[in-house]
Amino acid sequence: MISETTAWPNLACWDGLESDLANTAVDSAPLFQALSEALVTLQHGDLPRWQRALEALPHGLQIWDGAPAAPCLGAPAPDPTALREALMGLHPWRKGPLRLAGVHIDTEWRSDMKWSRLEPHIDWAQQTVLDVGCGNGYFGWRMLAAGARCVVGIDPTTLFLMQWLAQRHFSGPAPNYVLPLRDTDLPATLTGFDRVCSLGVLYHRRDPLDHLGRLRRCLREGGVLVLETLVVEGDESLHPPGRYARMRNVHEVPSLARLKAQLHAAGFQTIQVADVTWTTREEQRRTDWMQFESLDQCLDPENPTQTVEGHPAPLRALVLAQAS
């Protein structure tokens, strides 16, 4: 239960979480406690504008068929132009693509490409999943379509929560949740997940070992961590002194050897590097739905194997590790 004292108007969006986690190894009580605490301080200058965008979404179009593979949510809207305008009120859309009530949201990231690298390596059937740094919840739909039982995403960026609410507006109740929490908000007593994902988050954390330790705690013994992160070739990790690919908050880009050592130290075993892929301009690019700078503006135009700061261009590894 969420405390009634919060001013957050969309409390009903987490209805169902408690029952979706019932009869699993995950106790939802500590999760609701953390959520209640986070909602007390949840605010953003753009929140009223985003709320208006949500209120402008057409009603009566919900479709939840249990397997939105695209993801494709909601029946086609009678006025797609008005819907597009309302959804544009939640710009920038980074993770997708999504199709909401017939409107195609061509997001900055072709997250379906990341999903194609992930999906064949992981058994999602009937699994409870915690997705830390889940963005707008895109991957949750993919996991449900692959058979997951319930996906609990957490992400502290309020705009991504609003984008998830827009998706939920068209899906109706579905076991794919986004909660406005950071990894550091995860209660020590929260555990029992079959899968914990950390996709594109590790290099944003000042203390990667602390992040990995928190992920480990949330897994049941034998559960699997799905870690996707920037890495560098060779043995030397990169500690960008300033920005990395124009990002201010990249603290460490580890070598694969260092990443494995960190995983061991955090209590993981059977560590498998499933994929290593360079990020391409096909996968990350500026679109109508994300009109700010993207990968193209972050690479050296003379030498695209380097970022504009002279660091190696983005290389991403997918690593699976078992909680020992």
Ligand SMILES: C[S@@+](CC[C@H](N)C(=O)[O-])C[C@H]1O[C@@H](n2cnc3c(N)ncnc32)[C@H](O)[C@@H]1O
């Ligand atoms: C690069 S995006 C990755 C999003 C998505 N997981 C993906 O792979 O496409 C990093 C995400 O981590 C979130 N984030 C940043 N700090 C975090 C923290 N301390 N705990 C959880 N999420 C965090 C950001 O809001 C953002 O959505």
